Amino acid sequence: MTFLVPLxxxxxAEAALARAAEAGDAFDEDVLAVSVIPTGNAEYARxxxxxxxxxxxxxxxxxxxxxxxLTDTCPSADFRHVVVDRYxxxxxxxxxxxxIAHAEDAALVFVGSENAGLIVTxxxxxxxxxxxxxxxxxxxxxxxxxxxxxxxxxxxxRPPKSDFYLPE
Numbered sequence: 493m494t495f496l497v498p499l500x501x502x503x504x505a506e507a508a509l510a511r512a513a514e515a516g517d518a519f520d521e522d523v524l525a526v527s528v529i530p531t532g533n534a535e536y537a538r539x540x541x542x543x544x545x546x547x548x549x550x551x552x553x554x555x556x557x558x559x560x561x562l563t564d565t566c567p568s569a570d571f572r573h574v575v576v577d578r579y580x581x582x583x584x585x586x587x588x589x590x591x592i593a594h595a596e597d598a599a600l601v602f603v604g605s606e607n608a609g610l611i612v613t614x615x616x617x618x619x620x621x622x623x624x625x626x627x628x629x630x631x632x633x634x635x636x637x638x639x640x641x642x643x644x645x646x647x648x649x650r651p652p653k654s655d656f657y658l659p660e
Contacts, residue, residue, distance in 0.1 A: 493600075495522065495524070495599065496525075496526060496589075497604075498525075499527045501527040501539050507604050507633050507635065507637075509569065511631065513569065519654045521647070524571075524598070525566070525570065526572050527572075528590055530575075530576050530585075532579065533579070555573050558573065574588045576588060590619060599629065601628050605633050
């Protein structure tokens with residue numbers, strides 16, 4: 493089983509990667525981060541922090557920076573990137589991610605999106621296109637803060653609630 497995360501460099505995508513890493517650790521499953529890169533589209537790359545304001549588009553530089561972000565958040569995750577046309581619409585990007593999810597037989601896809609869980613049919617969100625596929629379950633991450641597992645304090649968990657059913 494694989495947990496897949498579309499990684500575009502935006503904060504919610506990185507939060508989704510962190511949640512996938514937590515789940516991967518908990519279930520002993522692999523995490524695969526996938527980045528879809530519109531080739532030569534410096535504006536798109538700058539909006540996502542892949543390039544500095546005055547840098548020219550360089551695919552190797554973009555891939556390297558995405559990989560560095562990945563390893564900063566989840567060092568054990570695998571990384572794959574796909575290149576699409578410079579002006580590829582969000583539907584094309586979502587289709588590439590879904591194709592990789594199918595090829596990898598992903599069990600869960602972690603999507604960082606403010607609106608994928610509210611309006612799955614939004615035309616502008618790659619997350620909604622990925623979330624619409626019924627071949628895998630989708631975890632929608634809408635908050636950048638630490639996940640539940642990360643907030644737990646050193647294993648101090650609540651006592652089980654079913655202990656009142658135990659015989660005396």
